[in-house]
Structure formats: structure tokens, C-alpha cells
Amino acid sequence: MTLIKPFRALRPAPGRAAEVLAPPYDVLSSAEARERAKGKPWSFLHVSKAEIDLDPSIDPYDPAVYARAAENLKQMIEAGALVRDARPCYYAYRLTWRGHVETGFAAVASLAAYAENRIRKHELTTHAKEDDRVRQIEAVGGQTGPVMLAYPEAPAVDAILARAAAGAAEVDVTADDGVRHELWPIDDEAVIADLGRAVDALPALYIADGHHRSAAALRVAQARGLDDGYFLAVLLPEQQMTILDYNRALRDLNGLTPDEVLREIGQRYTIEPSDGPVRPGRPDEVGMALGGRWFRLALKAEILGAARASGDPVARLPVTLLAKNVIEPVFGVTDPRRDKRIDFVGGGRGLEALERLVSSGTMAVAFALYPTRMSDLIAVADAGRIMPPKSTWFEPKLADGMVSHMLD
Structure with a gap:
């Protein structure tokens, strides 16, 4: 089974990433997001937390919020703040935080593999939070928040990423929380094929963060009658990942x-x-x-x-x-x-x-x-067990707006 494939990312136009990148939607309250987005008309928070552009009394799950998210995303595209790549790519993605470096890559991951447990989970989800992500995906026509996946030790994957990220990054932004985000598109067909084969050789991938996003993507694919759906993900080497208490x-x-x-x-x-x-x-x-x-x-x-x-x-x-x-x-x-x-x-x-x-x-x-250790997370997922709620806090966080996966 093919675990991943390249995709045509919707991402910040050249020179616009600093205006666009935002923290993940689920780490800020509506009030915090409203404050963070002040004076930043192209912040991706206007898509991921669109209630900030409506009356503060509105319920974040109100249908008007999802409609506003779709409108805001459309405006960002029409204004040229976001552009979509012409051909499918993988995207080497490096996070640097307090001297710690993690280098992985963005791809879309197989929902069939997720359903068959080659992409393994360790948390329960709530229907209400799944519903929220389903409505967001349907409203904007894409997945705008990546699932963080861990891959087990894989020197072949690491070597490909090291070569891909050897030169100057196409995106290099340090966010206001001190995390540096760098991105290198991988568009060489031979490298794309090598990376896909190296990942397919792995026994499994593991959801580190984003259980509701992956579950919602599966529901959307099922509702559309798709047997070969995919969800947006960033794959990181488990030995580099950091779990805080x-x-x-x-x-x-x-x-x-x-x-x-x-x-x-x-x-x-x-x-x-x-x-x-x-x-x-x-x-x-x-x-x-x-x-x-x-x-x-x-x-x-x-x-x-x-x-x-x-x-x-x-x-x-x-x-x-x-x-x-x-x-x-x-x-x-x-x-x-x-x-x-x-x-x-x-x-x-x-x-x-x-x-x-x-x-x-x-x-x-x-x-x-x-802190929970990555080895324990993997052991729980391999055993088909579920962790207690709030067992893991990953840092650094991926940025929303760096890459989005459109469904058309």
C-alpha cells in the first residue's frame, strides 16, 4: 500500500510567508487569535479562526464562521498572497526551536492506510471536534491544517531530506514565538519516487498530533464516495521529535x-x-x-x-x-x-x-x-491502545498556512 504521495500545495507567494504563517488553529483561543491577527490582514488565522472577523459573541462553530473562512481564503488567493504549485511536490520542512532542529517533509497521506492501521493513532476523538474540522474542510474545499506524523528510524528518508534541504530555503521565517520555519519544494521526479519508496518500506507511520484532522478527512472522503482519499500531513523522524510535559x-x-x-x-x-x-x-x-x-x-x-x-x-x-x-x-x-x-x-x-x-x-x-516518550507513544499505538487525554504536548508546532491541500 502506498502511504504517501506528492501534492500541489496552496502556499504563500514568494516573499509573503511572514505575512501568512500562523500558529495551529487549536493552540489559541478566539480572543488570543483576534489579538495575534491585529494589523495582519493576510494572517492565516483569518482562515483557521475566522470567527475573529465576526462579532466576538459568535459561537466559533456557527455556520457563518465556516462561510467567512471560505471567503477569506478566496480573498487571499485572489490578492496573490497564496498561490498553488503547478505540479505535485513533496516539501522538505525544517523546524528550529531553542537550538533544537527537526527536519521532515509535507505530503498527503493515504486514508486507506489510516483506516487499515498502517497510519496508527493513540488518542480518542470527540464527535463535536470532528464535526468542526469536517465543516472547515467542506467550506474551504481543502485541508488547511497538517497532521503531524512520526516515522520510525529510516536512514534512507533522512538522507533524501538532508540533500533536499542542503541549500537556501525557499521559505525562511521566524515566527513571533521564536520558531524558525523553513521550506524546500522537492519537485525532481526521481527524488519524489525515491522518497515515496523509502516511506512505503516503513512498517507504519504514527499520528503525533492531529487526530481530529485525520478523522475528519476520512469522513469527508467517505461522504464523497472516495476510496483513495488523502490527508495533509508533515512527516517527522521520531528520534528528532520533542514531547514536553x-x-x-x-x-x-x-x-x-x-x-x-x-x-x-x-x-x-x-x-x-x-x-x-x-x-x-x-x-x-x-x-x-x-x-x-x-x-x-x-x-x-x-x-x-x-x-x-x-x-x-x-x-x-x-x-x-x-x-x-x-x-x-x-x-x-x-x-x-x-x-x-x-x-x-x-x-x-x-x-x-x-x-x-x-x-x-x-x-x-x-x-x-x-514527559511521555516517543517510544511509549509508538508502543501504545502498536498495541492498538489509547492514551489518557492530554498525554502529549509537542513542540515546536507546525505552522498553519505553510502548505494546504486543496481537494479539487
Whole structure:
């Protein structure tokens, strides 16, 4: 089965990328997007978060939002801010962030392979969020947000990309969040064929970020009666990818005092007070902000040993260890997808964000987690299992507007 193919990307016209590129649609609130797009008429946020051009009271899922997205995309094309390549290409894509470099490439990935589990997932999706992406795709006539795919160790793929990205990039933009985005079109037919064969030789690809986008693309293809549909993706080498911690905070102590919380947790963890924020050094460690203090928690050996001995790749995840030994038994949160008492804080915001949430009284307690490892993500996906919600926070993020896949 062919996993990928080249495509005719809709992308910024030469010299226009700095005006166009925007953060992914799902990392900004409507208010944040409205602020980020001020004075930037060609920002892709006018397509991906089109509610920013309507009354602030509008529901982001209102039909008018999708209609405005389509209108805005059409205007960007008519104004020459976006152009579509004349022939199908792959696109080498490099991300540089805080000295860390990831080099992958944009392609369209097979929905048949996705349906047959050669492109593997590790998260559940919600119907409401799928519906949102379906309406967006149908309204604009294309996929405008790439799915981030990881590919396992593949020296042949890496070598092709190294050659493709050896010269000056056609796009070279550093966004306001400090991420440098570079793009090189790959239009040589022999190189395109070599890259496709090298990817097809892999056992599988893995969705890192973008489960709702891929699920929505499948629904759109099925609705159109397509047996050979594709979805927009950027493939990155798993050994280069960075997962940050995805931390937890709770609004109350479930009727307990701070001392009672410590006693309850102490049944499963050793507890060591800390003079400052605690960043865990291994999967069984947790940093906890409670009552104006930080604590280092270390899961007791017998409990950790039982989780590892189970052979369940989900059981050994840092998020699972915390959920099963603290969040559920101490605080009574058994459904983190729906329970409003728990919130999730991406590691890009730093441990100081957890400290502020607790010291301000917004949250009663916060937990800093060890990041999920790529090897664990792959093990979960290979086993056909599902991770707990908010298990991974990838940095750096791909830019919306760099490449779009039009369906005509």
C-alpha cells in the first residue's frame, strides 16, 4: 500500500510567508487569535479562526464562521498572497526551536492506510471536534491544517531530506514565538519516487498530533464516495521529535485539607519538600504545588513494579501513574475528559505557570509530570491502545498556512 504521495500545495507567494504563517488553529483561543491577527490582514488565522472577523459573541462553530473562512481564503488567493504549485511536490520542512532542529517533509497521506492501521493513532476523538474540522474542510474545499506524523528510524528518508534541504530555503521565517520555519519544494521526479519508496518500506507511520484532522478527512472522503482519499500531513523522524510535559491542576482538594492530601498521597509515594519548583527526572516522579510549597513525589517501588510488570504500555505512562495513584483515589476525578475540576497545562508554559495557578487560588493543587516518550507513544499505538487525554504536548508546532491541500 502506498502511504504517501506528492501534492500541489496552496502556499504563500514568494516573499509573503511572514505575512501568512500562523500558529495551529487549536493552540489559541478566539480572543488570543483576534489579538495575534491585529494589523495582519493576510494572517492565516483569518482562515483557521475566522470567527475573529465576526462579532466576538459568535459561537466559533456557527455556520457563518465556516462561510467567512471560505471567503477569506478566496480573498487571499485572489490578492496573490497564496498561490498553488503547478505540479505535485513533496516539501522538505525544517523546524528550529531553542537550538533544537527537526527536519521532515509535507505530503498527503493515504486514508486507506489510516483506516487499515498502517497510519496508527493513540488518542480518542470527540464527535463535536470532528464535526468542526469536517465543516472547515467542506467550506474551504481543502485541508488547511497538517497532521503531524512520526516515522520510525529510516536512514534512507533522512538522507533524501538532508540533500533536499542542503541549500537556501525557499521559505525562511521566524515566527513571533521564536520558531524558525523553513521550506524546500522537492519537485525532481526521481527524488519524489525515491522518497515515496523509502516511506512505503516503513512498517507504519504514527499520528503525533492531529487526530481530529485525520478523522475528519476520512469522513469527508467517505461522504464523497472516495476510496483513495488523502490527508495533509508533515512527516517527522521520531528520534528528532520533542514531547514536553502535559501537566495537571485541580480546582479543589475534594474536601480534604492540605495535610490530609499529603497523608493520602503518602500511602503510595515518598514525599520530599522542595525549596522551589520540581521538574521530574523520571516517569515515576511528580512535582506537586500545594499550599504555597513544592514537593517531590516518588512512586513507591512495589507500585511502580506492578505497573511495569503488567506489560500494558498505557499503565507505565507518567500520566497513567499519576491518575491511578493520585487523581482518581485522592481527588475523585475518574473521567478527566468531562470533569470540570481538572485542567491541563502544556509544558511550554513552564512550571511557573503551575505555581501561579495555585498561589492565585485559581487552582488548589498542581502536578508537574515527566514527559511521555516517543517510544511509549509508538508502543501504545502498536498495541492498538489509547492514551489518557492530554498525554502529549509537542513542540515546536507546525505552522498553519505553510502548505494546504486543496481537494479539487
